[in-house]
Amino acid sequence: MSPQTTQHLPFPNTRIAVVSITRHGIALAGRVIAALPGATLFAPQKFGIEAEAAAPGAFACYEGKVGDQVPALFAGFDGIVAIVSLGAVVRLVAPHLKNKETDPGVVVLDEAGRWAIPVLSGHLGGANAIAGVLQQAVGATPVLTTASDARETLAVDLLGRELGWIFEASHDEIVRASAAVVNDEPVALVQEAGSTDWWSRHANGRSGPLPANIQRFERLEDVDPERFGAVLWISHRPLPASYAGRLTGKRVIYRPSAPEAA
Structure with a gap:
């Protein structure tokens, strides 16, 4: 291996x-x-x-x-x-x-x-x-x-686990976000905190490029939630009230350990 x-x-x-x-x-x-x-x-x-x-x-x-x-x-x-x-x-x-x-x-x-x-x-x-x-x-x-492993794409429920991240999401939100990833729907991945070395260390170790349906952003405010089937947000911030309703049912929030080098 x-x-x-x-x-x-x-x-x-x-x-x-x-x-x-x-x-x-x-x-x-x-x-x-x-x-x-x-x-x-x-x-x-x-x-x-x-x-x-x-x-x-x-x-x-x-x-x-x-x-x-x-x-x-x-x-x-x-x-x-x-x-x-x-x-x-x-x-x-x-x-x-x-x-x-x-x-x-x-x-x-x-x-x-x-x-x-x-x-x-x-x-x-x-x-x-x-x-x-x-x-x-x-x-x-x-x-x-498992679909994400068979296709070597992102596993929503494992993102950042090896780095000590925890996620905040309901079972239904994990299911919806996972389906969006494996079904090639547009997915926003917003990283505001935490190590950027999560792809090669993620799940079973991905060596290829990030899937094309996953679009990366640096700030949540840069995302139009209506354009995406799921929003994966890596941050220490509380969810802005203006986004709470717009992200209902399709967001997964990841909380990196602090402090952690970006």
């Missing part, structure tokens, strides 16, 4: 669980654990010897069914790598899903280490980023189906 696509996980390695239910999968899990120091391997008790060999000091064995472990994994970890079939993982996690803001990122890795498939919470949950780490660790090809 090139330097431009180095992954930045949104949580520490200690918040990642690697789950495997077969001997071959446990051996592969050991390589994953080695690439993610602090991660924990979960395996059936009957494979305790194999688990200890694969991840000494970084494993936990359970009795019973793997499905019985899902509630604790969802509660205790931000990211889950499952070396289990895709269909089985879908059935296992389905009863426990809540929303994209709180569900952990779940990635399925096949036993041959060929494919890393984000199944749940690709963006906010970090599953796409985990898949990128697995590419570096074991050579698995990430299978990214």
